[in-house]
Amino acid sequence: MMNDDFTIGRLARETACKVQTIRYYEEIGLMPQPLRTAGNQRRYGPSHVARLAFIRHGRELGFPLDAIRQFLSLSDEPDRPCEAADRMARAQLQAVESRIARLQSLKVELERMIEQCKGGRIAECRVIEVLADHAECLHENHVEPV
Amino acid sequence: MMNDDFTIGRLARETACKVQTIRYYEEIGLMPQPLRTAGNQRRYGPSHVARLAFIRHGRELGFPLDAIRQFLSLSDEPDRPCEAADRMARAQLQAVESRIARLQSLKVELERMIEQCKGGRIAECRVIEVLADHAECLHENHVEPV
DNA sequence: CTTGAACCTCTAGTCGCTGTAGCTCCTATG
DNA sequence: CATAGGAGCTACAGCGACTAGAGGTTCAAG
Numbered sequence: 586m587m588n589d590d591f592t593i594g595r596l597a598r599e600t601a602c603k604v605q606t607i608r609y610y611e612e613i614g615l616m617p618q619p620l621r622t623a624g625n626q627r628r629y630g631p632s633h634v635a636r637l638a639f640i641r642h643g644r645e646l647g648f649p650l651d652a653i654r655q656f657l658s659l660s661d662e663p664d665r666p667c668e669a670a671d672r673m674a675r676a677q678l679q680a681v682e683s684r685i686a687r688l689q690s691l692k693v694e695l696e697r698m699i700e701q702c703k704g705g706r707i708a709e710c711r712v713i714e715v716l717a718d719h720a721e722c723l724h725e726n727h728v729e730p731v
Numbered sequence: 732m733m734n735d736d737f738t739i740g741r742l743a744r745e746t747a748c749k750v751q752t753i754r755y756y757e758e759i760g761l762m763p764q765p766l767r768t769a770g771n772q773r774r775y776g777p778s779h780v781a782r783l784a785f786i787r788h789g790r791e792l793g794f795p796l797d798a799i800r801q802f803l804s805l806s807d808e809p810d811r812p813c814e815a816a817d818r819m820a821r822a823q824l825q826a827v828e829s830r831i832a833r834l835q836s837l838k839v840e841l842e843r844m845i846e847q848c849k850g851g852r853i854a855e856c857r858v859i860e861v862l863a864d865h866a867e868c869l870h871e872n873h874v875e876p877v
Numbered sequence: 878c879t880t881g882a883a884c885c886t887c888t889a890g891t892c893g894c895t896g897t898a899g900c901t902c903c904t905a906t907g
Numbered sequence: 908c909a910t911a912g913g914a915g916c917t918a919c920a921g922c923g924a925c926t927a928g929a930g931g932t933t934c935a936a937g
Contacts, residue, residue: 660859667856674858678841688831695824710813712820770933
């Protein structure tokens with residue numbers, strides 16, 4: 586009926602996801618347990634392809650698996666308001682924006698460091714110097730994880 | 732002589748680093764084993780403060796511990812050319828730049844997703860839709876890890 | 878001398894996979 | 908029909924850089 590005839594390898598190719606990753610998603614309950622052949626091999630159908638593509642796309646957009654789990658359960662209730670999905674997307678946007686800001690300030694500092702290094706001996710190396718002495722930085726606020 | 736009289740907690744406060752993290756750095760050989768009191772507690776001196784500050788600053792600039800390990804061994808040989816340090820800093824800058832580029836394209840896509848969502852039901856939610864169908868994305872290239 | 882904050886070791890957990898070892902299964906060819 | 912080998916299976920270890928907790932000990936102030 587639902588012709589579940591894709592092997593895990595086929596599913597992996599279809600969705601550009603590694604085989605082990607699919608098994609991992611199953612283990613943590615993100616992908617449902619598929620049918621098995623008599624010889625215990627997994628067999629998938631189109632619904633699995635769609636679900637895995639959804640997950641992978643979410644990951645590519647930087648959502649953590651937990652957010653994706655929530656998106657998936659939201660998408661199971663098409664009549665409910667999409668407020669929650671919207672909120673999660675906005676939160677992710679915020680997270681992305683703050684990481685960009687953080688990386689921009691790192692970039693500036695690294696550039697400054699590199700530019701001032703005239704390629705002499707370690708003793709005069711600005712790169713090492715700046716690392717050694719935080720006071721030489723312009724930015725005090727590079728604290729959250731990169 | 733070198734008055735090693737900072738406790739680990741004091742060192743942690745001094746460098747804005749957690750106590751466990753200091754012990755972890757010692758475990759992986761990034762920080763040297765300090766003196767111990769008769770009661771087996773660690774006692775640190777100014778050189779430890781400097782070294783840990785160096786490490787933390789490197790981390791804040793996004794360098795992996797391995798790069799920091801190299802910086803540290805470079806700074807032990809002040810007469811050698813600083814080429815290697817320079818190269819590492821440039822590599823880090825490149826990494827930062829490519830992460831910024833990647834995040835910028837995520838940002839655009841998230842904004843598009845959010846902007847088109849009119850806040851109705853899940854069934855019409857653009858956020859869910861875009862996640863479900865990769866073809867709705869403009870960017871094909873969001874593949875590397877965030 | 879007592880209290881309690883800070884220290885100690887050891888272990889396990891985080892996140893999202895990735896890799897390996899040592900099997901079994903499936904299918905295509907001879 | 909036998910066999911080869913690619914693909915599948917489970918189970919577990921490892922990555923990076925910490926972080927958290929249990930359960931015990933030490934230190935310094937009062």
